[in-house]
Amino acid sequence: MAFEILSTPRAQALALVVLALVLFKISQSLLRSHRRRQFARQHGCEPVTAKYPHRFPYLGMDRIYDGLQARKEHRTIEWVHQKFLEVGQYTLSFKIFTKTIILTCDPVNIKAVLATNFDDFATAGRLEFVGPLIGKGIFTTDGEDWKHSRAMIRPNFVRAQVANIDAIEVYLQDMFKLLPSDGTPVDLQPLFFGLTIDTSTEFLFGESVHSLRGDEPGKPSGVAFAQAYDIAHRECALRATQSPLARLIGQSKQDKQNCKTVHDFVQRYIDEALRWRQTWDGKEKASPTGQYTFLYELVKETTDPMVLRSEVLNLLLAGRDTTASLLGSMFFQLAKRPDIWERLRAEIAELHGANPSFEELKNLKLLQYCMKETLRVNTVVPTFIRNANKDTTLPSGGGKDGQSPICVAAGQMVFCQIAVMHLREDIWGPDAGVWNPDRWATLRPSAWDYLPFLGGPRVCIGQQYALTEAGYVTARMVQMFSHMASRDEGPWQEKLGLTCASKQTNVSLTRA
Numbered sequence: 111m112a113f114e115i116l117s118t119p120r121a122q123a124l125a126l127v128v129l130a131l132v133l134f135k136i137s138q139s140l141l142r143s144h145r146r147r148q149f150a151r152q153h154g155c156e157p158v159t160a161k162y163p164h165r166f167p168y169l170g171m172d173r174i175y176d177g178l179q180a181r182k183e184h185r186t187i188e189w190v191h192q193k194f195l196e197v198g199q200y201t202l203s204f205k206i207f208t209k210t211i212i213l214t215c216d217p218v219n220i221k222a223v224l225a226t227n228f229d230d231f232a233t234a235g236r237l238e239f240v241g242p243l244i245g246k247g248i249f250t251t252d253g254e255d256w257k258h259s260r261a262m263i264r265p266n267f268v269r270a271q272v273a274n275i276d277a278i279e280v281y282l283q284d285m286f287k288l289l290p291s292d293g294t295p296v297d298l299q300p301l302f303f304g305l306t307i308d309t310s311t312e313f314l315f316g317e318s319v320h321s322l323r324g325d326e327p328g329k330p331s332g333v334a335f336a337q338a339y340d341i342a343h344r345e346c347a348l349r350a351t352q353s354p355l356a357r358l359i360g361q362s363k364q365d366k367q368n369c370k371t372v373h374d375f376v377q378r379y380i381d382e383a384l385r386w387r388q389t390w391d392g393k394e395k396a397s398p399t400g401q402y403t404f405l406y407e408l409v410k411e412t413t414d415p416m417v418l419r420s421e422v423l424n425l426l427l428a429g430r431d432t433t434a435s436l437l438g439s440m441f442f443q444l445a446k447r448p449d450i451w452e453r454l455r456a457e458i459a460e461l462h463g464a465n466p467s468f469e470e471l472k473n474l475k476l477l478q479y480c481m482k483e484t485l486r487v488n489t490v491v492p493t494f495i496r497n498a499n500k501d502t503t504l505p506s507g508g509g510k511d512g513q514s515p516i517c518v519a520a521g522q523m524v525f526c527q528i529a530v531m532h533l534r535e536d537i538w539g540p541d542a543g544v545w546n547p548d549r550w551a552t553l554r555p556s557a558w559d560y561l562p563f564l565g566g567p568r569v570c571i572g573q574q575y576a577l578t579e580a581g582y583v584t585a586r587m588v589q590m591f592s593h594m595a596s597r598d599e600g601p602w603q604e605k606l607g608l609t610c611a612s613k614q615t616n617v618s619l620t621r622a
């Protein structure tokens with residue numbers, strides 16, 4: 111039968127081409143392995159011997175199942191931490207289908223990925239899962255595109271007081287109206303998401319979507335925008351966790367519609383900003399209102415509507431959920447510690463009831479410690495993923511003792527577990543898992559042991575903005591309410607999306 115198939119000259123030629131291709135692929139793969147072995151030898155690399163304790167080592171299906179289960183039970187970080195402890199090393203490898211992934215919570219490796227070997231790594235397909243919503247911008251690109259975005263956007267964040275405290279106060283008042291003061295429990299986490307979309311859109315577009323206030327008659331629905339954005343955002347997180355599967359399934363019709371709602375809404379602001387740009391005299395005014403507005407700063411740099419839309423949405427994605435997650439987790443912890451709330455009240459009483467200024471916020475030590483400690487214990491960006499864009503190395507994790515450098519092959523992914531690093535007892539002491547802001551009075555962690563905003567060339571540019579906003583909101587809540595009691599049983603639980611928030615922050619509040 112086989113001979114019959116190959117009986118014609120055309121079939122024989124085709125078979126030869128196929129054979130040549132197969133041989134070519136095999137020889138390429140052998141050559142690559144040979145080069146990699148040489149590269150590893152030159153750099154003193156050893157294989158990663160610490161392996162994820164797979165029950166079924168083939169394809170890593172057990173890990174995928176355990177991961178989904180842990181996520182469902184809101185204990186992903188604890189589960190990953192436990193695996194490091196079981197294996198007894200801070201860098202290990204695991205399987206996803208045929209790929210071997212490196213997992214690390216070792217500061218020296220994380221420093222190498224973020225800084226020392228920065229050029230050897232890229233953001234591992236981020237554009238693919240968040241691209242449909244936010245497009246190409248500072249958060250989703252690498253290489254020259256990213257450099258260009260960063261150079262365009264970074265100067266807007268260099269001003270120390272980039273967060274406009276007066277604007278935050280306006281939206282905070284909207285939130286206060288939704289807070290019962292008769293002790294009825296309220297979940298603060300969703301309200302913080304509402305507050306930060308209101309303040310972020312004010313900062314980015316120059317006009318808030320007023321999700322907490324509701325729509326004004328005759329204006330495009332900001333509430334519909336906020337809802338479509340939230341659903342599309344959740345879809346991005348889902349794509350990120352199901353990456354290969356998501357590629358097969360593609361974008362759903364509903365998701366396309368939500369992205370369109372978001373894009374159409376933003377377009378209105380872009381058109382307005384472009385019209386204003388034509389009349390701008392090249393100096394003086396920052397925006398039509400005279401206020402600092404991100405879009406009006408950006409429109410001075412570029413008039414490409416697609417770039418404007420993408421960069422604004424990249425910023426919204428990077429800045430909105432992160433700040434809300436920090437607030438939700440911090441209030442969960444504060445509600446369990448009335449003693450700290452009392453001391454915060456004493457600290458903030460020094461302002462004699464006045465709204466805190468940017469400088470005053472920086473000097474409220476206990477408030478600063480509370481934020482630092484929350485970003486450690488309830489890390490808002492718990493994991494980041496990079497893939498190597500060429501054969502490279504990491505300084506630790508190889509050999510039996512895990513002390514030798516390791517080789518990372520081109521295309522290989524590295525999962526960096528910041529949340530686990532922040533909970534390591536050998537770094538933070540036996541009470542590493544306990545939320546204790548007072549530890550920051552004396553604690554001076556090494557630069558790469560504490561990375562809530564990461565580090566290196568891609569360090570978060572909104573750090574100052576976020577700490578000002580979260581600090582301001584907390585200080586005003588402390589002024590407003592004499593007591594806050596937790597209405598959640600049990601410890602903090604994570605809610606993982608693109609960030610890590612508190613599953614719930616149920617509290618009852620007593621007006622001062």
Ligand code: HEM
Nearest residue numbers: 428429432433436490491494562563564568570571572576
């Ligand atoms: C508590 C709040 C925040 C936390 C914990 C946080 C954390 C982070 C982290 C960990 C990254 C690096 C992500 C990665 O490269 O994989 C990052 C990047 C970034 N953040 Fe933040 N962030 C916060 C708030 C903000 C705010 C308020 C803004 C803007 C208004 C912002 C803008 C950005 C941008 C633009 C990037 C991308 C930088 C780049 O890739 O060059 N962030 N942030």
